[in-house]
Each structure stands twice: as C-alpha cells, then as structure tokens.
Amino acid sequence: MSNISRRQFLKSAGVATLAVAAAGMMAGCSKEDAPVIPEVTKEVKVIFICNGATAGKDGSVVVKKDAKTVPVSLIKAEQIPQGYTVESTGELKIKEIDGKECVLVTLKKIATSKKVTVAFYDTVHKALLSTTMTVTVASDAEFVYKTDLKETLPGYEIIDNGKNQISENNRVVMEVKPVTAEAMRTVTVKYLMQGSNATITTATIDVPKSKDTLTKAELPGATVENGGLLFDVVPAMNGPFGINKLGEDKGEVIVMASIKMHK
Numbered sequence: 001m002s003n004i005s006r007r008q009f010l011k012s013a014g015v016a017t018l019a020v021a022a023a024g025m026m027a028g029c030s031k032e033d034a035p036v037i038p039e040v041t042k043e044v045k046v047i048f049i050c051n052g053a054t055a056g057k058d059g060s061v062v063v064k065k066d067a068k069t070v071p072v073s074l075i076k077a078e079q080i081p082q083g084y085t086v087e088s089t090g091e092l093k094i095k096e097i098d099g100k101e102c103v104l105v106t107l108k109k110i111a112t113s114k115k116v117t118v119a120f121y122d123t124v125h126k127a128l129l130s131t132t133m134t135v136t137v138a139s140d141a142e143f144v145y146k147t148d149l150k151e152t153l154p155g156y157e158i159i160d161n162g163k164n165q166i167s168e169n170n171r172v173v174m175e176v177k178p179v180t181a182e183a184m185r186t187v188t189v190k191y192l193m194q195g196s197n198a199t200i201t202t203a204t205i206d207v208p209k210s211k212d213t214l215t216k217a218e219l220p221g222a223t224v225e226n227g228g229l230l231f232d233v234v235p236a237m238n239g240p241f242g243i244n245k246l247g248e249d250k251g252e253v254i255v256m257a258s259i260k261m262h263k
Helices: 006-028
Strands: 041-050 059-064 069-071 084-086 091-093 095-097 100-109 113-122 127-138 156-158 171-178 184-193 199-208 223-226 229-235 244-247 250-261
Touching (some): 199 223
Parallel strands (some): 113 171, 184 250
Antiparallel strands (some): 041 059, 069 091, 084 100, 095 100, 184 199, 229 250
C-alpha cells in the first residue's frame, strides 16, 4: 500500500464507488433508463435479423463493461420491430461488427392470416366427403362463411350459409347436398358455305337440354380436306345460333361459314 500514490488511490476508489453505484442503479432502474457509466458499463448495439436479413431499426442495451453476452430478457420490448416476435433465447454472444460491439437477435414474422381446411358433410348420404378446400382468412378470424370459398364443389350444392366455427386445428365443416346432373342433348352443327348454302361439313357437341343457343366460341371446331390440302371451317357470324330441337335428345344448328388454309 505504501507504494500506491495518492492519485492512484483516489482513482481506484472512484472507480470502485462508480461500480457500486452502477450496480445499484442497474438493479433499481428499468431497462429503458439504465445509464452508460464509463469504465463500468457499456452500450451494445442490438441488430434484429429475420430470414437472414435485417429487420426494422437497430436497438441497444447497456451491460457491464466486461460482459461477453447479453440476456435476451434485457432487450427492450419497444425496440422489437412491429409485426415480429423474438425467437432467440438465453444469452447472446457479443460480437464486433464494423468496429462496434453487437448482438444479433433472431426474429419471426407474426402471421397476419391463416389457412383453414374446409370439409364437407353430405346431408343426404350422412357422410363426410373426401374432398376438402383450403381458404385463407385473417389470423384472428373465428368463423368461415360460404362466401369465403373461391371455387365450387362439383356435383354438390353448399347449403350452409351461416357461421362455421374454426376449430383449434383450423378446420371447419360445411353442409352440402348432391345435385342431379342436367340432362344433355347431342347437337349436330351443320356448316354451310356462305353464298351457296352447300354443306361444308358437320360436327357434334353435347349441351344441356335447357340450352337454346350456341355462341361462336361454343361451336365445335371443324376442318376439311380438299385436293390434299387441309382447310379450317370459319363461322361467318358470331351468333348466337339457335338450336333446332329434333326430339330423342337431339338438336341441330345451321351455321354459315367459309374456309381458309390450315396453318
């Protein structure tokens, strides 16, 4: 002790006093107001990472001068970017990045939507169908409605229009009933040469019996061969073309057309 100068003694005593004070302050203060005391504490930069990329603004935390790690629990809640939760746990190792001491905190994006499996119950045959659909709803949604479905269920009519409670495993069941397939009619389309009424060719198509007309887009395509060359039959009008009912589930449509070289 006799070899320690008065100045050294006072400096050591001052640091010791600061250390005691800092310990008391860090114990009594919140994470938000912990001060940085030179030679006693230090500020560590907090970098938030999600899927390998930085997320939101960097944060910071104050720890002891000789700290090698930072507890995740010390990260300020208000610094965590909105829409994320912290995946990192335990003690985070302090690393030097760009000349600054930092810790990397791994985040996970909070889902804003969820996928729900919709199953269907056949009310006629008293059985669940093997077919299911998947709909996407808000993450806090409690119900699924018929209007949430983006596609139809072939062969069935969905009769459930009310609230369908989403279960814990994100599943709902809607009631359906089978629908009878509409009876069909075989229609012969007779293509006549425009200007001469000579028959170019014919083609057939099956349509529902309730259908009375066909548009150009609904006509069956047709080609003819002449002199070793192939020609496409092209309707001269867009329609609609009336269906003449011939009985015995048959019908006929007359279409004026022309031909052009097949490409």
